[in-house]
Amino acid sequence: MKIFAIPGLVSAFSLIVIWAALQLDLSPEMIVGDSMQPRVFPIFLMIINLVLAAFLTIQYRNNPPKKAKPDTYHTWCTMLLFVVFYLLTIYLDMFIGIAVVMFAMCLLWGERRILVAGAVALVTPITVFFLFDLVLRVRFPRGLLTNWYYG
Amino acid sequence: MIEAIQAMASVVTDPYLLFLIFATTVLGVIIGVLPGLGATTGAALLLPFTLTMEPVHAITVLATIYVSATFAGSITAILINTPGTSAAAATTFDGYPLAQRGEAGRALGIAVVSSTIGGIFSVLVLCIAAPMLARVAYEFRPPEYFALTLFGLSMLASISAGGTVRNLIGGCFGVWLATIGAEPTTGIERFMFGNYELYEGLAFVPVFIGLFAISELLIQSDRINQVVDTIGMKAVKLPTREDYKRIWKTVARSCGIGTFIGILPAEGATVASMIGYSEARRWSKHKEEFGKGSIEGIAGAEAANNAATGGAMVPTMVLGIPGSGTTAVILVGLMVHGLRPGPYLFTEQVGTVYQIFGAMLIANLMFLFMGLYAAKLFARISLVPLQLLWPIVFALAVIGAYALSSSLLDVWIVLIFGVVGFFARRNGFAVAPIAVGLILGEMVETNFQNSLKMFDGEWWQIPMQPLAAMFLIFAFLGLFGSPILAWIRNKRK
DSSP: OGGGHHHHHHHHHHHHHHHHHHTSOOOOHHHHTTSOOTTHHHHHHHHHHHHHHHHHHHHHHHSOOOOOOOOOHHHHHHHHHHHHHHHHHHHTOHHHHHHHHHHHHHHHTTOOOHHHHHHHHHHHHHHHHHIIIIISOOOOOOOHHHHHHHO | OHHHHHHHHHHHHOHHHHHHHHHHHHHHHHHHHSTTOOHHHHHHHHGGGGTTSOHHHHHHHHHHHHHHHHHHHHHHHHHSSOOSSGGGHHHHHHHHHHIIIIIHHHHHHHHHHHHHHHHHHHHHHHHHHHHHHHHHHTTOOHHHHHHHHHHHHHGGGGOSSSOHHHHHHHHHHHHHHTTOEEOTTTOOEESOTTOGGGTTOOOHHHHHIIIIIIHHHHHHTTSTTOOOOOOOOSOOOOOOHHHHHHHHHHHHHHHHHHHHHHHSTTOOHHHHHHHHHHHHHHHOSOGGGTTSOOHHHHHHHHHHHHHHHHHHHHHHHHHSOOSSHHHHHHHHHHHHTTOOOSTTHHHHSHHHHHHHHHHHHHHHHHHHHHHHHHHHHHHHHTTSOHHHHHHHHHHHHHHHHHHHHTOHHHHHHHHHHHHHHHHHHHTTOOSHHHHHHHHHHHHHHHHHHHHHHHTTTOGGGGGGSHHHHHHHHHHHHHHHHHHHHHHHHHHHO
8 A cells, every 4th residue: 555655746746737737727829839838848747746756656566665764853843943933933933943942953853951952042043143244235034033123 | 257246246146135145044954953844845935035036136046945945954953953954954964963052153163164164165166166157058059959968858867866767757747747738839728728828838946836835834744743852052163273174175076066067957955965974974084973963974975065065057058958956946046037048148148147155155255254153043943843943834835836927726736736746745755846847847848859850850869969879878877877886896796
């Protein structure tokens, strides 16, 4: 059953894209001329992907893929930290998000010295912020800290 | 010609450029020795920092990172049996056993000298071959470009990691990503789902940072408890006269192999080093030493992987078709800085192009000295705790992605493609085909459309053009060459 998982996922994705492509507007003939409608190319690509998915199934049947090691707790928690970063950036401030995620990631990945983790989480975003703000003149999105800094 | 030589010589007389090459060579070596952080990730992370630089300085930074990180992967391959970059994987086969025998300094000496020779040879080939290829490329029209892009895509089939079918699926996915946004001819919005920030399509850099840096971060999260054995080393030794006698043929062969493989679209240093290594073994009179600390094995892999760097720049700059994952980032760097890759670059921006070549040449010499005098120090950097290194990479990735176009969407794209890249890699799919597909996607569609317009909708006229037909045959061989050869071999048996 597992040998169908990846080809099945590729096929499902391709079919969804084909469906989405079929919903695209048609361009008037006088604009398209001798060329092709904008939906044709993505559909063609996904048909190739469906054929490749069929080949992959055959390949997996003849030579089953090695069972992937289950993802560790650290990996899933790191992904969860990305969600935390998104929420903090949207509702508070991007740099608060970066500092919190860096600090949590240091501890999650095994750093036992809280002061070191805290220093890395504070010094890195502050340094990079000033580098981009003062040297590269990049304005960062508004939030608690940037509102206070930009005024 | 004189202008080209003057431009290359001007690198030596420009203190700022020399300092930049020195600083980025140091940075590139650091990036190369840190396991997981290869040349591609390093170049993708550094690209936003080059935004305010002059184009020549910006591309010099990226090209220097490319050559120095490719070399530096060998330091950790030899000393801790962990290749800093995938291109140094073949170096571990003999580098680490030689180091275990107490000859780490000799192994590093062979690696650094072979890498420098390979790198310099390929830059010289680049200087000669690129303008010649550019002259041919002037003749290219949409059908030729379409066929050439198909050839580039077909070469994804044999990119290092993954398998043929999985690489092609990744390539197709990448090409599809390129269709997101407004279709260039008609303006019809495709797969934007109401998000007008995607009107001009997916930006390359956030996708690359996600695919290469964030996916690697997630992979490293699984390896945080791994312990590495380090090997002590007194000093790096230059190869002796006897060593040179034994390796010169191998180095010469690998220079040719590496440069040729680098020139092939979508092939890179990893494939080059593997072939360089296996050819070194095939032609060696001391086959029994391979895998146990053969200096020819180290020289074969290292000369080939650095020779591939210059080779990979040829299709990147002349045709706009990346020769590897890192050159895909350099290609984006060229575009971001207003340098349109293609044959006209060699008539309109001769000075800039040759300054970049000159900088690559100097970078090769600089890492020779760094490799000889500071390899021990750099090897220590590889022991930086992962739990401190990767949170910093996360911060650089998200801030760098935002800085490119001041858009939070780019930050979300980094995270989304990081997760996509992670699951792809965990299931045996390489991410480089997605990146190359994304770059070539627009080229292949636009050139096909223009070809159709040129021939009044008669698509069969495309393979009737001699050059296009040649590229289509190459594409066919790229896709089906190995199965056909295997079938012929089976038939003979």
